[in-house]
Amino acid sequence: MMVGEAGSGGSWFQRFLLPGFALKAVIIGGGYATGRELAEYFVPAGPWGGLAGMLLATLIWSVVAALTFALARQLHAYDYRSFFQQLLGPGWVLFEVERVLVDEAGTEVALSSGEYHLLHALVRHPRQVMSRDRLLDLVRGREADIFDRAIDNLVSRLRKKIEEDPAHPQIVKTVWGGGYTLACEVKRLGPAA
Template sequence: MSGAGEAQAQGARGASWFQRFLLPGFALKAVIIGGGYATGRELAEFFLPSGPWGGLAGMILAMLIWSIVAAVTFLFARMVGARDYRSFFEALLGRAWFIFEIGYLLFIILILAVFGAAAGAIAEVAFGAAPIVGTLALMAGIGLFATFGNASVEQLFKWVSFLLYGVYALLLILALSGFGDRIGAGFAVPAPADGWALGGLTYAGYNIIGAVVILPVLRHMRSDRDAVVAGLIAGPLAMAPAIAFFICMIAFYPGIAQEVLPSDFLLGQLGSPTFHLLFQLMIFAALLESGTGAVHAVNERIAKAWHIRRGAVLGSPARLGIALVILTGCMLVADRVGLVALIATGYRALAYIFLTVYVLPLLTIGLVRLARRRHAVPPFVAQEEVA
């Protein structure tokens, strides 16, 4: 093994259990939550139409899909030594790798537009500020964390996760104590449970892209066992806050399905201005980590290509410039299209794209190659941060 390879292997051996097992799940949650359930609009769109119990069934199905796909993704990435999505799909799809990148660019445009609109709505509702203030604040935060590469992004995932799980746990406690009887009554309301499987599959499809977006955090894994364990627990880690949120929403089913920001409506029912503000700040932090994860994946893809072609490291100024170009272009969409329309018209199409070019090839071609080549390919070792 070369000196660089020995240093990389030593870095993996020195990784903590948090970095090996929990960080991937926190990172997956980070990418998912902003476009997945931060505002509650997405839960209303994909799960409430199937009723309380059907909605929960759909969420559990989506969670299981996330766990399975994440575990196989992490194993395949280790086998081929991929730390960015382009390397991953070059190994999985060959010359057709660019099809995923087209879908991912569409995904970036949509989610950043959604995030910008949501941040603007939070600024207006929580602070009475103009929506553009929230959008610009989010852009500045994403640009800042994306500038400094992996270490900065991983710290963001870690600390925002602690905030997020704590706030969702507190939300569930307050909701059960404040209107737990309504939650029970909501689950007792007769409702059609059909369509839950399609809702769960669609929701899982457009969100599971997070498993391949977070490949940089796999640098801490020591073995295939790490990859499997981290992948399997990533699903529950990513879905647990959503399930807690959904249970709280059932207290006001079915009317809450019509709210543009179900989270804001639910917080208003709690009657606690302090917690309302805390929750809004948590949502902003969730949007920040989701947006940062999406932009960081592009930076890592460009950094790899830059290193191959120029033999040089992509520096912080270049990372910041790329981030600002992406953010400025994508968030302009938020001024023209409403939040609900973006989610309803864009995410379903993206789900089918990612299921076709990512999940299906991974669970067929990828599994076959894992079975045939796992012992023939040098194990993936952690790579030193180049940023």
């Protein structure tokens, strides 16, 4: 049974409030949340102000999620691609084009924004060792905290999508004490942009 089909189970909490909690966590942490970043969110407002802010964010994003789910149900679009095709019309391709990889067999692999920017940084510097700090600067656009391990998580997620065996990577390799490198040749197939 597909999510959102008539007669599907699930409580009000699971269908509407839980997606708001998840989205709120992503919004606050940006997908790269560390304990330090979450603590910094609470410090200016104090614990009660921070909790009130989280409750308000949860309420707002629960409403956004509920409206999105209702629209998807009305459009009979229960997967990402058909939802955006119907929502954006012919322009949906522009929304998706830069974050999808297609292998030789035509199988599509969707990348998150962070995964896309990491791969883009590595592709622009093939066979060069890129430090964690440099990659974080290229991916996140800010100076990295010396203890920030978010790039390791991002590399792990990217490897799961592009490596045949993520436990023994052949494309994005770890250089101990140095960082990461794209261990393959890069060829431009289309006209230069």
